[in-house]
Structures are given as C-alpha cells and as structure tokens.
Amino acid sequence: MKDFTISCHVSTLSFEELNDKERELIVAAQNATKGSYSPYSNFSVGAAVRLSDDQIVTGNNQENASYPCGLCAERTALFYANAQNPTTPVCAIAIAAKNADGFLEKPITPCGACRQALLETENRFQTKIKVYLYGTESVYRVDSIAELLPLQFVL
Numbered sequence: 001m002k003d004f005t006i007s008c009h010v011s012t013l014s015f016e017e018l019n020d021k022e023r024e025l026i027v028a029a030q031n032a033t034k035g036s037y038s039p040y041s042n043f044s045v046g047a048a049v050r051l052s053d054d055q056i057v058t059g060n061n062q063e064n065a066s067y068p069c070g071l072c073a074e075r076t077a078l079f080y081a082n083a084q085n086p087t088t089p090v091c092a093i094a095i096a097a098k099n100a101d102g103f104l105e106k107p108i109t110p111c112g113a114c115r116q117a118l119l120e121t122e123n124r125f126q127t128k129i130k131v132y133l134y135g136t137e138s139v140y141r142v143d144s145i146a147e148l149l150p151l152q153f154v155l
C-alpha cells in the first residue's frame with residue numbers, strides 16, 4: 001500500500017496587511033451581506049468576485065421556505081458574474097459572514113457545492129481564483145480553488 005497526503009496552504013493576514021485591491025474586495029463582500037435574504041438562518045453571507053478586467057460583482061445568500069431552493073452567496077455572485085461576463089476570467093473571490101452579533105471572528109469557508117462551482121470557473125478560464133475569507137480576527141488567503149478542493153471531480 002502507498003499513501004499520499006494532500007495539503008492546503010492557507011495564509012492568515014490582518015486586514016492591514018492586505019493591499020488596497022484586496023481590501024476593496026473584502027469591503028465589497030462585507031457590504032454585500034446587506035442584501036442577504038436569510039430569514040431562516042439569520043446568517044448573512046456576502047461574496048465579491050473580481051474579474052480580470054478589474055470589475056467587482058457581488059452576491060449574497062438567498063434563502064427559501066423550501067430550504068434546498070436557496071443559494072449561497074458565492075454561487076449567487078459567481079453565476080451572475082459569469083452570466084454577465086461569459087468570456088472574462090474570475091481572478092478572486094472574497095467572502096464575509098455575519099450573524100446577529102456582527103461579522104464573525106473566524107472566517108467561514110465555502111461549502112462543497114460552491115467549491116465545485118468555483119472550480120468549474122477556475123478550470124474553464126485556466127485562471128487561478130484567489131480566495132479571501134474574512135474574519136474580524138484575521139483573513140485567510142488561499143491561492144486557488146483547486147487548493148480548497150483536492151481530488152477534484154472533472155469530466
């Protein structure tokens with residue numbers, strides 16, 4: 001038998017350590033939480049996607065009385081960005097989440113379905129998508145979606 005281990009490299013940074021464009025993307029994700037429709041979870045998630053032409057597209061979680069019909073913030077932002085800009089690569093995504101007490105100390109990470117959706121975009125444009133996960137304590141930075149989804153499923 002042979003084993004192999006796959007690791008995921010995460011940088012933790014303070015908000016101040018980020019450059020202006022990184023901070024701008026995170027602020028856009030924070031602001032996007034305001035549009036969240038989340039009466040069932042009371043958990044507001046905002047996502048901001050940066051495209052290669054530098055524009056920022058945002059989204060937020062949209063819930064439904066029939067729970068599985070809802071959509072995460074990441075896919076709302078990603079699909080809108082791809083729908084409006086079908087030939088423009090996505091370079092980065094920032095995610096911020098808050099509950100009744102405000103933004104969370106520890107960053108949340110995208111769910112498996114969102115990772116798979118983001119991976120499709122990364123592969124489609126052959127462009128790594130940097131991930132910024134905002135927490136009030138620190139920001140996690142990951143260099144690509146593939147890093148977040150090892151042993152990826154592709155056709």
Ligand code: THU
Nearest residue numbers: 041043045061072073109110111
């Ligand atoms: N949610 C997101 O929007 N993104 C994530 O990365 C995790 C979870 C949403 C789905 C649901 O509306 C609420 O957060 C609670 O799970």
